[in-house]
Amino acid sequence: MSRPRAVLMMLGLILGGCADPGRHADELAQPAHLKRELITTDGFVLTGFSRRASPGLPLTLYIEGDGHAWQTRNQPSVDPTPHKALGLALAASDPAANVAYVARPCQFTPMQQNSRCSAAYWTDKRYAEDVVAAMNQAVTHYASAGQPVHLVGYSGGGALAVLIAARRHDVASIRTVAGNLDHAEVNRLHGVSPMPESLNAMDVARQVASIPQIHFSGADDRVVPPSIAQRFVKASGTRCAATYRVPGMAHESDWQQRWPELLGRIPICTKGP
Template identity: 75%
Template sequence: MKLPGVMRFSVSTWLIALLMLSGCANSGKHADELAQSAHLKHELVPTDSFVLTSYYRMSRPDLPLNFYIEGDGRAWQSRTSPSADPTPRKAMGLALAAQDPTANVVYLARPCQFTPMQQNPRCSSAYWTGKRYSEDVVAAMNQAVSHFAAAGQAVNLVGYSGGGALAVLIAARRSDVASIRTVAGNLDHAAVNRLHGVSAMPESMNAIDVAQQVAAIAQLHFSGSDDQVVPPGIAKRFVTATNNSCASHIVVPKMSHESDWAQRWPALLAITPTCRAKH
C-alpha cells in the first residue's frame, strides 16, 4: 500500500529526527563514559550567549589549569548542507583531556555541542559554520575559561582542530595564559578554506591575525604529517607570523587529522612549550 505524499514526507521526517536524536544521545553517552573514566565531572556553564557543556577535574587550585577546547564537530552533513547538530561523534578534544593526568583539567565543548538545543535559543547552524570563530563564540568561550580559572591561576590552553583557533583567539584577550598547545589546529581558516575550495568565513575571526598578540606566550603546535584537512604548512605559517622564539611547530609522523591523537597525547603533553633565547 502506498502512503499519501504528505504521510510519506511526515514519516521520513520523523525517522530522520529520530536518528538524529539517537546519534546525539549516543555521542553524549560516549562523552559521559569517557569523562567518567578520567574522573571528570559534568557541568553546564552559562555565558552571555550560550550554555556550554564542560567536564572538569579540579583538585589543586594552587597549580596551573589545563583547559581543552573541542574541535568543530559535525559542522556539515554534506559539502553544501550544514548539520542540524554539531555535536561530534568522536570528541577528540575530550579524548585528549581524558589522557591528561594533571590535577586541574577542564574540557569545554563548542557552542551548541552536547548541550540540549532548548537551553541554547541562540543556536543556529551559523555558529558551527560561518560564525564558528565569531566574536559571540570567542567571548562565550573566554567567559567559560574565567568561570573555572581562579584569580592568579596560570592557564594552559589546548585546542584540537578548530579548537586550536579558539585557543589562540582566547589567549589574545587574556593575561593569565602561560602556554598554548594546538593539535591539528586550524590556525588560518582563510588559507584552509582556499585550499579546499570552500566559502570564506568573513564573520569569523582568524587566529593568524592575532599571531603577534600571542607571540610572547610559550606555544607548541602539533601537526600530522599525513593531515590533508589542515596540512602542516598551516601551523608553520602561523609560527612564522608570530616572528618570535616562543612558538614552535612539531610534525608528528604518520598522523592524519582524525588519527588517534589521544593515544599519542601523554608523550606530546610531556613536551613543555618554552621561549628560546634569541641569539
C-alpha cells in the same frame, strides 16, 4: 550554498562509532574523574567537564574541535555535537591535577537551552566574536584568580585557544593539535568560500607572541596541513612558538593515544643567537 564546502565538511565531520555522542562523552570523562556541568555565558549555555583537585596548581583547559558540523557535503547538520569528541579524549588522557574541557557552542547542550543556536554557529560563524567571547567566559569560569592557564585546542578549538589567549593575561602556554590557525588560508587551499563573520587566529599571532606555544600537526593531515602551523609561527615572529610534525597522523587520527607522549614536549621561549 554556491558550491560544496568540502574543507568545512571535513573539519566538521568527526564520524564514526557512536550512536549516542553524550553517552560516549560520559564514557570518556568518567574514568578520568571529569565531572560534567553547564556553563552559562552571555551568549550560550556551554557544556564542560572538569577535575580540579589542587587549586594551587595550574589549570589545563581543552577546547573541542568543530564537531559534526555537516550532514552531507551541502547540508549542515542539525546538531554539531561531535560523534567522537577528540578534544575531550585529549583531556581525559591528561594526568594533571586540574583539567577542564569546554565544548563548542551548541555541542552536547540541549538546543532548547540555547535559543541562539543555528547552523551558522557551526559553519560560517564558528569563530565569530560572540563565540570567542562566550568561550573566554568559560575559561574564566574554570580558572581561579591568579591561576596559570594552559590552553589546548583540537582542530578549530586550536583557533579559539589562540583567539582567547589574545584576550587574557593568565595564559601560561598554548598547545594546538591539528589546529586551524588560519581559516582563510585553509579555505583558499581547498578552493572554498571564506568565512568573513569568523575571527582568524592568524590575525592575532603577534598578540600572543610572548606566550610559550607548540603547534602539533599530523604529517599526513590533508585537512589542515602542517604548512598552516608553520605559517602561523612565522607570522608570530617569536622564539616562543614552535611546530612539531607528528609522523603517521592525519586530522582525525587517534591523537588520544599519542597525547601522553606529546604532552612531554613543553612549550618554551628559546633565547636568540
